[in-house]
Amino acid sequence: MTAPAPAISFEFFPPQNMAATFRLWDAVQTLSPLDPRFVSVTYGAGGTTRDLTLEAVGALHASSGLKVAAHLTCVSATKAETLALADQFAAAGVSDIVALRGDPPKGSGGFTPHPEGFSGSVELIGALAAKGTFNIRVGAYPDPHPEAAYEGADVDHLKAKFDAGADEALTQFFFEPETFLRFRDACAAKGIDKPIVPGILPIENWKGVKSFAQRCGAPIPQWLDDAFATAERDGRADLLAVALCTEMCTKLREEGVDTLHFYTLNRPELTRDVCHALGVTPKVALQEVA
Template sequence: MTPPRISFEFFPPKTLEASFRLWDTVHALSPLDPRFVSVTYGAGGTTRELTREAVGTLQKATGLNVAAHLTCVDATREETLAIADQFAEAGVTEIVALRGDPPKGSGGFTPHPDGFANSCELISALAETGKFTIRVGAYPEKHPEAADHAADIDWLKRKIDAGATEAVTQFFFEAETFLRFRDACADAGITAPIIPGVLPVENWKGARKFAMSCGTHIPAWVDNAFDKAIRDNRHDLLATALATELCSKLIEGGVEDLHFYTLNRPDLTRDVCHALGVTPKVTLRDVA
């Protein structure tokens, strides 16, 4: 089995302790030579400044190819594009363009009166600058706000047509979920690469809650397996085995790239990558 190309997602730290954890995560995973690493935005744009600072620091200090998340939430067009310009000035040439989650308790996404109405408008504006490679999100299972799965695929095609060159999916638990989605996208005329997003489960309770909130189907066998593993104190062993098996099936199905949601905790992700034959290649620049 040929080792896959990999990428990682981090989130910006809100405390000093979290800053150390992020740096430890970057230090542990960067030797695996990721294609890119991305840094998220919080719901409602709550970590906008933290994201900008984290992206700038990683870009300057590590030599990694850093992709910044950028959303439409609670900002004017001018403010959003100004942030994009700041990313470009920091040497960041890759953006993950998303509509973004609305602020908690808001009842749903409402465009800013002077902002982008949706992700397609944001993508189009970023593409017009000519400064960025643009990635977007994709849903292998129905988005909670979508009318049906066909609407998700149609919306993804609109995002690609607006200027995105690649998509990264929400996480899922069974390889067939992604493979069916990939094939349906191809049938719809989508030719851009679609990268499966993989979540090595650090905490089943948290992952289960997250899955339910974003419409990810939880197979009964996965739920039962984690319940038993937690009782037997074998949670991490199961999580590593399931993530490795999932990735192996994806690779057998023709997948060449995998994107890992690390949650700023590197151990399980690193173990899965090693099991897939992804071995250390580089070390962080200018780090003793």
């Protein structure tokens, strides 16, 4: 018997110019027929895309017919400013928030809480949960976070987020299915029973992904680096990316994972192809903008 297709969701980032706006809308049009559980819109390092995120979230919610989750961080902002933005999301009809500490501004040397701000993601989650109006998703690190103080710190931190009121976790991307499965087992051993959804990144630009992986502490398998070096030389990088991503997702599905979250980078073609390979077929058409 063929296994049912996985439930899916997609992450986009807010556009910063007109060309990027059209690219975002094209990405949404390409992927929305796959009937995602929700789509999320990111929030830049140091809160740099705050207004753009609010605009993109509002526009997508109003015009796409999709459930939209807004990223919210507490970097470089007071508690009042952060919660005021959450209220603006709610006023725009958005009830789903991805609550994150957030990346500090480039060159700042690390995260330092605002004197009148939240100390980190756990305190932010608690404040959002107290409002009682949001479905709260949070981040999780299947590979050790660069700031992890000890082995297992990422599991303990995720448990603290759930204890504070989070409903679901979305993981950072990873390159091998065993990475997620080990993390899932470690979380279960700590008594975590809420959903942990693997974050999946179809690799469109291997050089860029390698650079990002190094910054966020995701180990890069040598076999993967070698495979992309060969594929890029032969002009087959996209074929390799779809094949490897589909294989990883299939292995996760075989281990009981029924929900996947895709990082699209606003370039939807590889994500669409992987979803199709997993049996996720178009169900609905994006409603037309009046």
